[in-house]
Amino acid sequence: MTPFVVNDIELSLERFPPVAEQQLQAWDAADELVIAQHQFDAGEIWIFNDHFGAIACGLRADDSDRPLRWINESFVAHQALEQNLELNGFEPLDELHQQVEQLKGVDAPVGVIIKLPRNLRLLTNQLDWLNQYLPAGIPVVIAARQKDMPTTLPDLTRQLLDEVRPSRAVKKARLIYGVSCERNSGQPLLNSWHCDEINQTVHNLPNTYGSQRLDIGARVLLDNLPKCGGTMIDLGCGNGVLTAAMAQKNPNCDIIATDESWHGLEACKLNTTQYNDRIEYLWNDCLSGVDGGSVDLVLCNPPFHQQQAVTDHIAWQMFRDAKRVLKTGGKLRIVGNRHLAYHIKLTRLFGGYDTIASNAKFVILEAQKRRQEIDY
Numbered sequence: 001m002t003p004f005v006v007n008d009i010e011l012s013l014e015r016f017p018p019v020a021e022q023q024l025q026a027w028d029a030a031d032e033l034v035i036a037q038h039q040f041d042a043g044e045i046w047i048f049n050d051h052f053g054a055i056a057c058g059l060r061a062d063d064s065d066r067p068l069r070w071i072n073e074s075f076v077a078h079q080a081l082e083q084n085l086e087l088n089g090f091e092p093l094d095e096l097h098q099q100v101e102q103l104k105g106v107d108a109p110v111g112v113i114i115k116l117p118r119n120l121r122l123l124t125n126q127l128d129w130l131n132q133y134l135p136a137g138i139p140v141v142i143a144a145r146q147k148d149m150p151t152t153l154p155d156l157t158r159q160l161l162d163e164v165r166p167s168r169a170v171k172k173a174r175l176i177y178g179v180s181c182e183r184n185s186g187q188p189l190l191n192s193w194h195c196d197e198i199n200q201t202v203h204n205l206p207n208t209y210g211s212q213r214l215d216i217g218a219r220v221l222l223d224n225l226p227k228c229g230g231t232m233i234d235l236g237c238g239n240g241v242l243t244a245a246m247a248q249k250n251p252n253c254d255i256i257a258t259d260e261s262w263h264g265l266e267a268c269k270l271n272t273t274q275y276n277d278r279i280e281y282l283w284n285d286c287l288s289g290v291d292g293g294s295v296d297l298v299l300c301n302p303p304f305h306q307q308q309a310v311t312d313h314i315a316w317q318m319f320r321d322a323k324r325v326l327k328t329g330g331k332l333r334i335v336g337n338r339h340l341a342y343h344i345k346l347t348r349l350f351g352g353y354d355t356i357a358s359n360a361k362f363v364i365l366e367a368q369k370r371r372q373e374i375d376y
């Protein structure tokens with residue numbers, strides 16, 4: 001648990017899911033800076049990409065009566081916000097959204113806070129929408145650590161905001177002030193490309209993982225897909241390339257496609273419409289809520305980042321959840337970089353593994369659930 005001080009009020013913030021042995025903070029200097037220096041008048045603030053709810057909690061501590069509207073496409077971020085509001089005795093926010101398009105028809109705010117996302121396509125999408133649907137002149141503040149600011153950011157902000165000016169750096173974080181305008185980047189909502197491996201066009205929303213090209217790990221896994229006549233899960237489905245491939249290869253297989261990214265899951269729906277009579281789509285934190293001992297196969301290409309932090313706790317959670325939901329005899333098949341040493345985790349959880357395929361960079365491993373267990 002990390003102390004976070006706003007106007008001499010000490011808040012307790014945790015990342016989600018909490019990881020006791022890791023010292024990763026649930027906030028950074030950019031969160032502190034934007035809470036202290038946003039310069040907005042009284043009224044509703046819109047908050048974008050607030051990873052663990054630090055900005056919302058800080059603004060709530062600063063002024064408990066100010067209305068807040070919170071937008072984030074990450075299921076984990078929504079869970080973190082709920083957790084940290086409750087942890088500090090704040091009421092839940094009433095206005096929660098997954099993407100900016102859901103704000104159409106809502107009255108304009110007095111200001112917009114955008115925590116800089118890793119993906120500039122998402123930032124561009126958000127600024128384009130604000131410029132299209134809000135009056136010109138609405139204050140916008142982008143908050144980021146300096147090391148997270150790409151060299152293309154100044155040009156992008158000048159293109160899509162007026163009156164752009166950077167703040168002074170504080171604790172290696174900086175704000176970019178601007179106001180909405182009537183310009184637009186021309187970036188389409190969907191980025192689409194043809195995937196030869198499944199012989200179809202793949203559509204991607206702005207923050208869909210692998211939106212520019214087929215992920216290398218996914219390509220390796222596509223060459224080594226298993227057969228399944230029962231129920232399988234594409235865990236962390238992203239744009240649904242693996243979901244579509246499994247549906248093509250296994251016409252009698254029922255599929256659960258799950259991702260914590262709203263943009264990923266919505267893209268998966270777009271890319272698997274021809275199979276959606278046998279696909280269930282879950283916006284979820286790993287496999288929370290999926291019945292134990294209910295599926296025959298789990299496919300997984302685990303991420304090893306949570307926002308800007310490199311971490312293995314997501315892979316651990318995925319593997320543990322997979323073991324819980326698998327039937328006895330069910331299998332988990334994963335792809336990963338060799339250096340991540342997933343074979344050690346699989347051995348600890350499942351008692352062993354098989355190497356299905358490998359090359360100089362990637363390895364495909366499979367572990368089988370040997371017996372039914374109650375607790376993990």
